[in-house]
Amino acid sequence: MGARILVIEDDESIRSALSMFLESEGYTVADVENGEEGLVAFNQRPADIVLVDVMLPGLDGFEVTRALRSASDVPIVIVTARSDTHDVVAGLEAGADDYVTKPVVTKELTARIRALLRRSTMGPLSDHVVRIGEIEIHLKAQVARLRDDELRLTRTEFHLLCALGENPGWVLSRTQLLERVWDYDYFGDIRLVDVTVRRLRAKIEDDPSKPVRLVTVRGLGYKLQP
Amino acid sequence: MLGLRRRAILAFGAGATLVSMTLAFATYAVAHHYLLSRRQTSSVIRTMANARFVQQELASPNSIIPDVLSSLATAQGTQSLLYRHGRWFSPSVSIGHSYVPSSLIEAVAAGNPAEQRTVIDGAPAIAVGVPIPSIGADFFQVRGLGDLQQTFGTLGAVLFGTAIATTVGGCLLGWWAGRRLMRPITTVATVATAIAGGAIDRRLPVDLDRDPDLGSLSIAFNDMVAKLELRIERDARFASDVSHELRSPLTAVNTSVDLLEHFRSSLPPRGERALDLLRLEVSRFSTMVQDLLEIARMDARAATLDLEGISIDEFVGRIVARRGTHVPVRISATAAGSVVQVDKKRLQRVLENILDNADAYAGGAVLVTVDRDSSGTCVGVEDDGPGISPHERERIFERFFRGAAAGRRGTTSGTGLGLSLAAEHVRAHGGSITAENRLEGGARFTITLPVIGE
Numbered sequence: 001m002g003a004r005i006l007v008i009e010d011d012e013s014i015r016s017a018l019s020m021f022l023e024s025e026g027y028t029v030a031d032v033e034n035g036e037e038g039l040v041a042f043n044q045r046p047a048d049i050v051l052v053d054v055m056l057p058g059l060d061g062f063e064v065t066r067a068l069r070s071a072s073d074v075p076i077v078i079v080t081a082r083s084d085t086h087d088v089v090a091g092l093e094a095g096a097d098d099y100v101t102k103p104v105v106t107k108e109l110t111a112r113i114r115a116l117l118r119r120s121t122m123g124p125l126s127d128h129v130v131r132i133g134e135i136e137i138h139l140k141a142q143v144a145r146l147r148d149d150e151l152r153l154t155r156t157e158f159h160l161l162c163a164l165g166e167n168p169g170w171v172l173s174r175t176q177l178l179e180r181v182w183d184y185d186y187f188g189d190i191r192l193v194d195v196t197v198r199r200l201r202a203k204i205e206d207d208p209s210k211p212v213r214l215v216t217v218r219g220l221g222y223k224l225q226p
Numbered sequence: 227m228l229g230l231r232r233r234a235i236l237a238f239g240a241g242a243t244l245v246s247m248t249l250a251f252a253t254y255a256v257a258h259h260y261l262l263s264r265r266q267t268s269s270v271i272r273t274m275a276n277a278r279f280v281q282q283e284l285a286s287p288n289s290i291i292p293d294v295l296s297s298l299a300t301a302q303g304t305q306s307l308l309y310r311h312g313r314w315f316s317p318s319v320s321i322g323h324s325y326v327p328s329s330l331i332e333a334v335a336a337g338n339p340a341e342q343r344t345v346i347d348g349a350p351a352i353a354v355g356v357p358i359p360s361i362g363a364d365f366f367q368v369r370g371l372g373d374l375q376q377t378f379g380t381l382g383a384v385l386f387g388t389a390i391a392t393t394v395g396g397c398l399l400g401w402w403a404g405r406r407l408m409r410p411i412t413t414v415a416t417v418a419t420a421i422a423g424g425a426i427d428r429r430l431p432v433d434l435d436r437d438p439d440l441g442s443l444s445i446a447f448n449d450m451v452a453k454l455e456l457r458i459e460r461d462a463r464f465a466s467d468v469s470h471e472l473r474s475p476l477t478a479v480n481t482s483v484d485l486l487e488h489f490r491s492s493l494p495p496r497g498e499r500a501l502d503l504l505r506l507e508v509s510r511f512s513t514m515v516q517d518l519l520e521i522a523r524m525d526a527r528a529a530t531l532d533l534e535g536i537s538i539d540e541f542v543g544r545i546v547a548r549r550g551t552h553v554p555v556r557i558s559a560t561a562a563g564s565v566v567q568v569d570k571k572r573l574q575r576v577l578e579n580i581l582d583n584a585d586a587y588a589g590g591a592v593l594v595t596v597d598r599d600s601s602g603t604c605v606g607v608e609d610d611g612p613g614i615s616p617h618e619r620e621r622i623f624e625r626f627f628r629g630a631a632a633g634r635r636g637t638t639s640g641t642g643l644g645l646s647l648a649a650e651h652v653r654a655h656g657g658s659i660t661a662e663n664r665l666e667g668g669a670r671f672t673i674t675l676p677v678i679g680e
Contacts, residue, residue, distance in 0.1 A: 013478035021485045081473060103476035103512055106484040186544045187574060190534070219535065 003117055006047035007031040008038035008064060009079070010056050014104075018051070021106055027113075035059030039067055046074065049113055052096075053079040054087055062094045069095030073154045075116035079104065092195035097156040098182060115183035116155060120162040132168045132224055133213060135204065137161060146204055156181060157200045160193075161224075164214065168226035171217045197222060230411075234404035235397050242396020243389070250385035257381055265374055266352055270341055272301065273354040273367040280308065284361045291315040303370035310363035325368045330355045334364045346370060410440045414447065426455045466522035472515045476508075483508050517643040520575075521625065524650045531569040531654060533678065538566045538603055542596050545577050553581075553591045561598035567678045572651040576659075577605070579644040580671050584609045588669060602657070602676040610668035614661055622661050623649040648673075 005027045009015040012033070019029045030047065032038045035056050042050065050068060054061030065076055078091040078099045088099050098112050122130060122139060130137040136145040144151045144161055153161065159181040164172060172180070178188040181196075201208045213225050228236070276298050283294045295306045296317035305325055308315040314323040323331075325346055333340040334355035341354045350371040357364050413430065420428045429448045434441035483505050490498060539557040546553050584591040588611020595606040614622060621627045626642035652659045657675040664670050 011474050011478070014474060014481070017478045017481035017485065021481050024485055024488045081470065102473040103480050103515070106481055185548075186541075187570070 002026065002028060003048040003113075004028045004030065004045075005113070006038065006042055006050045008033075008035060008050065008052040008056065008061075010034060010053065014053075018104070018109075022110075022113075025110055035061070035064040035067075038064055042068060042072075042074075046072065048074070049116055050074055050076045051079065051109075052076060054091060055081065062090055065091060065094040065096050069154070073152065073158075075155045077109075077112055077116070088189070089191055089195060092192065093199070095154065095199075097154055097196075098192065111183065120155075120159050122162050122166045130165055132165050132226055135161070135165070135213065135224075137165055151203055153200070153203065156196055157203070160196055160200055161204075164222060164224040168224050171220045171223045173221035177222065193222075231401070231404035231408055234407065235400035238400025238403065239393055239397035242399070243393040246389040246392035246396075250389040254378075254382055254385055258378055261374060261377065262371075265369075265371065266341060269352050269367070269369050270339075270354050272304075273356055273365070274339070276300070276306065276367060277356040277358055277365040280363075280365055281358050281360060284358075284363070292317050300367070301369060303372065305368045307366040307368070308363050309366070310361065325351075326353055326355070326366045330366070331364070334366070344368070350375060410437070410443075414443070417447075421451055426451070426458065462522070462525055465518055469515050469519040469522060476512055476515060479508055480512065514643075517647060520647055521643055521650075524647070524654075531678075532571065533567045534570050535565045535567055536570060538564060538568075538598070538605075539596050541568075541570070541573070542577065542594060542605060545574060546581070546594055549581060551585075551590060553594055555594045555596065558595070558597040561596045561603065564598055564603075566598075566603050566675070568655065568675065569651075572654065573675075576648040576651045576673060577607075579648040580607045580673075583644055583671075584611070584669075587611060592668070600677075602674055604675075605673045606670055608664060608668060608670045610664075610666070613663040613667060614669050619661055623659065 005022055007015060007019055007022070007029060009018065009031065010033050015031050015033065019031045022029045030041055030045070032041050035052075036059055038050070038052065039059075052061045052064050056064070059067075061078055065078065068074060068076060075098075076096045078087075078096045080087045080091065080099050080101050082101070091099055097116055100109050100112060120139065120142060122137070126139050128139060130139070134147050138144065139162075142158065144153055144158060160177065163177060163180040174190045174193045175186055175188075177193045178184045178190060179186075182188060182192055184192075197214060198208075201211050201214050204213055205211045215223055215225055217223055279298065280294055283289050284291065291308055291310070292315055295308060295315060298306050298317075300306060305321050306317060307321065307323055307326060309323070309331070316322070325344075327342050327344045330340055330342045330344075330353050333342075334357050337357050337359070339354075339356045341352060344351050344353050346368060351368050352371060353366060353368045355364055355366045417428050417430050429451065430444035432441050432444045432448065483501070486501055486504075490501060493501060539555075539562055542557075543555050546555050581591055584607060588609035591607050591609050593606075593608040595604075595608070597604040597606070623645050625646040627646075628642040649659050652673055652675070655675050655678065657673060659674070660672050662670055662672075
């Protein structure tokens, strides 16, 4: 595929195993052993995907995610130790797009990476500009605008906007969103959806606590108001 | 051996009885003696006075003895008699000299004033005799002690009654003292039971000012419990910590194995087989670590459920379909389309573990059923394998129990934890899981989940 992956992992064995594996899958891999070096490396040569372990010496994974996020919309996958503690939610809130849990299953990792590298599509509308209320989605450029201001969205947030915007006013369940946006099956983690909705609302709503554009329909899911 | 309380009651009661009875008897004896001797003394003095009077009266020749006798000022119940020149005189006919004891008569006849206790008509009396030599007579007076007798009776009754009351009082005191003694022991027992039941953070109250003896016991006890608590926490964390530490090396190993797959074509046949073995064992090891971590998590945390409303038939259907084994799923009319509140991740584990179990020991599941009624949801997994022996049925959900397969690793990656994890997850939902044999052979596992906040 040729995409560039930046791996930030302090455990030497994991770092070299993952790097070699991803290279054998056709990716170009740069790897560093701590957060500071990771940020420097990213500044020098931005990657297409960043893989960062939450537990790093010095700058931890969350801080690295936040730092990366403030300057870029690069897709970030965090590597967590446990899936049921707040690590996942904290990572997602910090700006990560997805997560994998140790011990890492390489099949899952490559699936995550593939899902994140896709371009957002909206069916046959791929060359168009789609307007929903005050939001404009420019599919060719893969950006969105709100009242003429360009929205700084992560890849995943953009995916989500497109999925909801494909049929404005239609409700999509969280499971459906998981499948469309993250390419998970029925058994994915719905926290991904909830946190990303929260982050998207923070960017497109005038008052995120009282959403009027991205609305929750209790018991059913979410919808984008036309 | 009697308990502390009974012994306290007995001791106090016995002590009270002893003291009060002794006192009662002593008081009675002293009073008895005192009153009696006083009566005796006063009788003698009276009689002597009366004797002088008689002497004076009988000095005149005209006196009639019975009249003189009856004119005597005597106390109640006193009989007076005079013996003179071989004849007995008394104020009334009914009184004969038989009243006077013969030994007294002899003593007085010998010229000595004397007194003697005697019995008249069954009642105690005191007889006093005084010789009156000047008129050649012996003067006697007999006085009944019946009134004294009554006094003694009353006194005795009162004293005895008091002794009884004191004994009862002593027993009550003993009972109360026993209870007071027992209270700190009862407290220790209560707290110890609570701790044994799981409330490891309970402690005994320590108040050295109030009770220094109990205080030092409390301090020692609390110290012991604190150390035990630390030990238990450490033990609980150990399995979890170890398993957690294994995650990182496992990641490296997993990834390396997957990497090796890329080079499979350049491996000789034995190399390929080695790679297969490696892959299988690493997978098995990984599952074991995951299971252990999950078990440790279950032990550590309270049953916090991450509830989500799901369509139960879709959920079960998808889990079965994922395995690619085409096991038929039969959904009852009441279950079709119904939304149930469950912890998705946990229930997924439950079903997958049971299906894995069926694959490992019974050649795979043959039917999965979903049913629903007012009391809850029921999911069943059936197989037509060898079934479950009665001995196994009780133990099948125990940790590390592998039944007939124990000791045989064979081709299964069973850790013996799968079913016990399933049972714990079901229990966390407040539900139940059973294993039984089907009539047509094979086994049936039934998960029942109660209705949760719908």
